[in-house]
Every structure is written in structure tokens, then in C-alpha cells.
Amino acid sequence: MYQFLTGPMFWIALAVCLIGLTVRVVLYIRGLNWQLDRVAYRSYPKLGIIGALRSIGYWLVPFGTRGWRRQPFMTIIFFGFHSGAILVPLFLMAHNQFLAEKIGISFGWTLGTGTADFLSWSVIVCALLLLGRRLALAEVRILTTPYDLLILALATAPFITGLIARYELGNYSFWLTAHILSGEILLIAIPFTKLSHIVLFFATRAQLGMDYAIKRGGERNAHMTW
Secondary structure (H helix, E strand, C coil): CHHHHHCHHHHHHHHHHHHHHHHHHHHHHHCCCHHHHHHHHHHCHHHHHHHHHHHHHHHCCCCCCHHHHHCHHHHHHHHHHHHHHHHHHHHEHHHHHHHHHHHCCCCCCCECHHHHHHHHHHHHHHHHHHHHHHHHCHHHHCCCCHHHHHHHHHHHHHHHHHHHHHHCCCCHHHHHHHHHHHHHHHHHHHHHCHHHHHHHHHHHHHHHHHHHHHCCCCCCCCCCCC
């Protein structure tokens, strides 16, 4: 099972994830309205690029936007979850060694054991807080479905199983296998679920930033009617 998961299954999961995300981005761009969006972007490319980068940049900084500042608790949870969810898979030493062996890519810099543990626990704690928020706040609870809970569970499972294997709280081989399997299930699920925001976040923020920079008062001389 270990050989299968770290061999053919890894390549399948990686291919599905990368190809699927590429398709999602292409479909998103092709779905932009020709008159309302793409004409403006092509007419004012410099303004559009500046607006897109500004929008993405501010939203990637904790409390960098008014929306983040209006919900400080949610902001802390959001960045606590996503910091670990991004840094640990990419920069954990064991993951780097695996990637270097399989595809010849290593990021060089790796997380120390203590930092990786802290970030992994941060993901789990913040996931529980996100769950609590969905259940406690009526305005969020009414929008929550079993699908949303499943997505949260999928995103958290690799960290739970990874920590259990790391601390050897049970059969190491079993939990290591469960960790790899849950990670690959997550990779496959990303393009087909809300987890596709991994790339669509940048696409939507770029579009909104371009809109505000060009069409909604950014370009005073554009004389646009929309």
C-alpha cells in the first residue's frame, strides 16, 4: 500500500490537482463577460495590472483590508489555518525530501520540527474554531451544509493523521499510510470543490482589483458608462 500511494497514486493525485486547477482558471477567465470585463482590461492593461496586484496584496496581509479589520477574530483564525495549511506541506523536511526524490524539486529552506508542529496544531485548532463559528453564529450556521463540514474535514485530516504518526500515538505504519492517503484525497478533491479557491482566490481578487482600478472610479478619463 505504501509503495502504491507514494508511486502511481501520488502521480495520479498530483496530475488531477494541477490539470483540474488549470481548467478551473481557464474556465473562469473564459467566463468573463466580453463587453463588461475583457474590453476594459485590454484597453487599460497598466491600470488593470496595478489594481489586480494591489487587491491581491492587501488581502494577503493580515488586517490589510477593511474587511479583515472589521472581523479581527475571523482574520486571526483564517491566517492561522492557512499559514499552516500552506507552509507545512511545502516546507516540511520530509515533504521536501519526498518531492526531491519524486520530481526533482526541493525548496531548499525547510521548517524546523518545533515550527512544523506548531503550525500543524494551529491548523487543527483554527479548524475547530471555524467549526465552532459555523455552529455558533446564526448568520453562518444558516449557510452551512454537510458539504462545508466535509470540506473542512478533508483539509484538516492530513494534519491530524500526520501528527498522530509524528508522535507515534498508534501504529506508525497505519497512520503514515492514512496521512499519505488523506493528503492525496485532498489533492484530488481540490479542483472539484470549494478548495479550488487555492487558485480562484487570486483570479477573483485580480478581477475585482482591475474593476475598481479601471471601471469604478480608478480611471477618471475612461468615460465608461458601466
